Amino acid sequence: MSAARPDGRATGQLRAVRFEPGFIGHAEGSVLVAFGRTRVVCTASVEDRVPPHRKGSGGGWVTAEYGMLPRATSTRNERAGVRGRPQDGRAVEIQRLVGRALRAGVDLGALGERQVTIDCDVLEADGGTRTAAVTGGYVALALALRAVGAAAALRRAVAAVSVGLVDGEARLDLCYEEDAHAAVDLNVVGTDAGELVEVQGTAEGQPFRSVGGLDRMVALALEGVAQLCTLQRAVLG
Amino acid sequence: MSAARPDGRATGQLRAVRFEPGFIGHAEGSVLVAFGRTRVVCTASVEDRVPPHRKGSGGGWVTAEYGMLPRATSTRNERAGVRGRPQDGRAVEIQRLVGRALRAGVDLGALGERQVTIDCDVLEADGGTRTAAVTGGYVALALALRAVGAAAALRRAVAAVSVGLVDGEARLDLCYEEDAHAAVDLNVVGTDAGELVEVQGTAEGQPFRSVGGLDRMVALALEGVAQLCTLQRAVLG
């Protein structure tokens, strides 16, 4: 029998998830999303231009950028851009994931020649910043497309959650303390129809045998995604 | 007779100022400060190291960095660090001002060989981000020094506010709409003893005659600083 979770949750229970829509008044769409202590500001900015590789296609583009405030973590991280410092590799990796995830939610052709940039800025990190960024990013995206009269370009809701194998037990939505002790850390991006957009599973420390294990972990994640999509719908009205 | 202020304030009245201390759990000191719709996250990070020019001095250092979330403004700004992009010049100018202002609040010798970095990140901008950053930055700094047992290094409270000449009338704490129409924009950093740390006044459009005008504007600003210091004390307990 495995030990209790640090915050007393059941294995398949999400942390308290909160959305504060309209968090940034200037943006076409915005939300502050919290997965427990993890808090991410997501804004969606709509511009009447497309990147070079989409020029002349008639369709649009959705992209994401990710950053953390320097003190989102227990020790201070250097600020990108200061004295020429580029984004760190982890931020680059995450923003590419968020961008792929959110493009799956949109009909780029129906978007018209517009670019939507989803900015995800982590105020405080306690595990799961990338899944919170995807989940909140979708809310900001949906609000922005409505605001500019392009809601028809939304194809499906997209949300993300982690599942970890801790002490042999699959747990939903790891906080940092659990993440640090997980044998396997799986991040799943799914849709409100129970489909998958992206799955990233990483062995921490020791490689793992899957033998049917991945599908079970993914199924648990998709239950979490379904709950997140219900919460997204409640916010989006 | 001049027109009413856009938000109905009296000429010498601050916007609604709010402090949310402890806004970022990981930081030694933190606060969310709001001057009306302008909101800035301030964190203070204490590290047991000093920059090269302070090595061997026995004393410490206080420095500041400033950034804006890409969508803090009405149109999106490019994110620093992405594809090698450096901080923009305005951010550099402001963070230097904030650093000078906050060093005036601290006895660097009594600080010991420690560096405190004040990060000021603007969530939303509606004029006065630099004055909010100084005012909130001091709160974060004071909280952090207490947290590490170095409160004795605090010498005096520091706060900042703007005064603008709009339609010939000196107004305290301009919002963006007023700032855009001001003939003169003055930013004043002062102390809880009514002293000045820094004064920056800029003519917008037309040069101005001072003839005793500067001292009057500064006096109005110092009244605002006094009120801000009272609010800081309430937060710091």
Place this chain on the structure above:
Amino acid sequence: MSAARPDGRATGQLRAVRFEPGFIGHAEGSVLVAFGRTRVVCTASVEDRVPPHRKGSGGGWVTAEYGMLPRATSTRNERAGVRGRPQDGRAVEIQRLVGRALRAGVDLGALGERQVTIDCDVLEADGGTRTAAVTGGYVALALALRAVGAAAALRRAVAAVSVGLVDGEARLDLCYEEDAHAAVDLNVVGTDAGELVEVQGTAEGQPFRSVGGLDRMVALALEGVAQLCTLQRAVLG
């Protein structure tokens, strides 16, 4: 019934895989690895230093960097470093994957205070450059650890391969043409003991239903990994 593969392979068949060990005489370990037309130069460089986060741990570190020659692809890519241009995001994402994969093959404690840097430079790209980089990177790593008398720090062989869902059919080791038409693209890093190190699956275009599908795709990938590990052993003698 699905169409034949462009190069006539069976669905579970790897491309022709070739290793040319000792490809770069100066490196402690090196190999040119080819997965069909995809060719990657992998070198392992051993240095008697560790990164800051490993200082004083007694153990070592393994890291990876990834690049493509400007003309590894059908149109020319800009060269990193020229006129200050940083690495592109895709390279950053891949080199982080390669580093995590290869660290799983090594006992960092047994390595001692040494850093091994695996450089993966793509001469020509035809799909699967990241899986070739992991697979060849392990060969370079193993050769280098032998060369410096640290073969005891090798814990297990690591290799990687892709599986794609094309026309509803799971296919092993996609070339670029298949990759461009795959509904799902799964990259799997595994060990010679049939365990998993990392799994990354991405829907291309449409989200997908998994219902047990992931585990089957992973199983096919692990068969490919087993074959690659056999080929690695043959090269390593």
Place this chain on the structure above:
Amino acid sequence: MSAARPDGRATGQLRAVRFEPGFIGHAEGSVLVAFGRTRVVCTASVEDRVPPHRKGSGGGWVTAEYGMLPRATSTRNERAGVRGRPQDGRAVEIQRLVGRALRAGVDLGALGERQVTIDCDVLEADGGTRTAAVTGGYVALALALRAVGAAAALRRAVAAVSVGLVDGEARLDLCYEEDAHAAVDLNVVGTDAGELVEVQGTAEGQPFRSVGGLDRMVALALEGVAQLCTLQRAVLG
């Protein structure tokens, strides 16, 4: 009673100010300006283009850049641009001040769709490089506008000087040795009509009480500005 100034000047006396117009033959306008030992090369370059934010306005733009030769100071500073090093923050702060100051001298609408870039490069620094840059920058600007037949866009002469509080005494145009001991350092940009463009006052070490003091310091500065404008007129003929 305060001590004599290091170079024996009266409190309200400028250093020897010299202008060498036409110092750089290639530029539309240029001058070498010296405030005592501080020497700055100022050039004005006129180009038939405007920055993006002025496109289609029909008007032009004036901007400034500031740099110091690596050995303008007593110890060598690193050269910007070498090995990707960005401009240092002090240079950024100063060039923004110079740009604002010189735009006050020009009718941007009358300039037409032209950009004038004022480059200020410090050969040797002995305090007051920013005030020398503004003062010399105006001369270069005026020469350049004449050279391209746009003298009508000049609205007013602009010059700058510092005033410092040293041993309780207001002194005009501080050299480095005085600057290092001043209690307050005030930089004033003014016009030939005795108006103010920008005022920046900073407490060095201890905050200061103003009580009418700022206006007196500004008045002293404006006397210096008036003398500088007389010297500018003599040079501009």
Place this chain on the structure above:
Amino acid sequence: MSAARPDGRATGQLRAVRFEPGFIGHAEGSVLVAFGRTRVVCTASVEDRVPPHRKGSGGGWVTAEYGMLPRATSTRNERAGVRGRPQDGRAVEIQRLVGRALRAGVDLGALGERQVTIDCDVLEADGGTRTAAVTGGYVALALALRAVGAAAALRRAVAAVSVGLVDGEARLDLCYEEDAHAAVDLNVVGTDAGELVEVQGTAEGQPFRSVGGLDRMVALALEGVAQLCTLQRAVLG
């Protein structure tokens, strides 16, 4: 009498020179060139655009970029572009030489509004990487111009070789070991008509007296260039 060369060559003998044309399938022109153990991948990429300074000229442009794989040398070099690192100065110096050399081989007017970029990437370095890059670069260029139907823009073949003064003796095509002991190192770019394009001679350690010596060294180099041009012709058919 001087000692034998480390690899037993006669003083006027080239190392084994090999060309592997078509080394990179994606490029319009490519070759792997080896001068002994020095191996360089050269690709030529043709694009229908020209740099700003050639816009509207009707003619084209040829440029070169040079890089080394991190482990091309006996110790690992940092990779350009990683964490914002720019190209090192040596690479910049060499790519400018290669670009000048290859432009001498082409009638830029006859090229039309096209840019050819020659990428020279050193797999392994054993002296003479810049001369190998020029010599292989010409082969890649010629293959590319043929491939796009622009062979008529080729004016003359260009090749390069080094001559060194070792123990008072002029030796052709130095390897690294000889280069490190040479008193003078001369790099000569010449044409198949025995003409010179560029000559760079550097004293290593001690300055040298020329007294007719340069012309003799150049003559030896031109013999090497002639042999290289014969080999180029054989490859180009």
Place this chain on the structure above:
Amino acid sequence: MSAARPDGRATGQLRAVRFEPGFIGHAEGSVLVAFGRTRVVCTASVEDRVPPHRKGSGGGWVTAEYGMLPRATSTRNERAGVRGRPQDGRAVEIQRLVGRALRAGVDLGALGERQVTIDCDVLEADGGTRTAAVTGGYVALALALRAVGAAAALRRAVAAVSVGLVDGEARLDLCYEEDAHAAVDLNVVGTDAGELVEVQGTAEGQPFRSVGGLDRMVALALEGVAQLCTLQRAVLG
């Protein structure tokens, strides 16, 4: 018969060469050097540290950096370091040449563990900036070594000059107008003993036949170098 030179000089005649030693008071050694209208500020800075590759050698290092003021040329060049812009390639190429040239003048072992950095900043360019930089750089270097009591580390004087083939005639010390029409441009670094340090000759437009021509051009250059060394001696007293 060839046309007269634009400034009426004889073919073997230098432009008016002037040295203004002590041009920058802060530097250990400095000079303003003019070759006609080409003017370069050279400073030598001595620091008690050596670069990593010289650590523990007991000896020192001499290095050079080169820059041009933005308006040193007929059209404005972008300033290095602004918005992350790196040095341009031409500056990198030249500063490497200057560094090699000046190291030939010094006994690095006798220098002790010191680094001398020669900064060469071009105020105005009219051809020959690199040769003026070498020639003036030596003067700055010699003055600095005397100033720190290390004159014994000077081994020989070093100077540089160009020779060009214009209308079939070898001309010494080309100005920009001649340089633009030269068939061959040769830059020669030599010593006061008539020895060579570096020779760089480039065909402009058409390749050239040397047949003894290089040695004659070098001989003419060495006559110029001898004159320059005489002038250096006069300045150095």
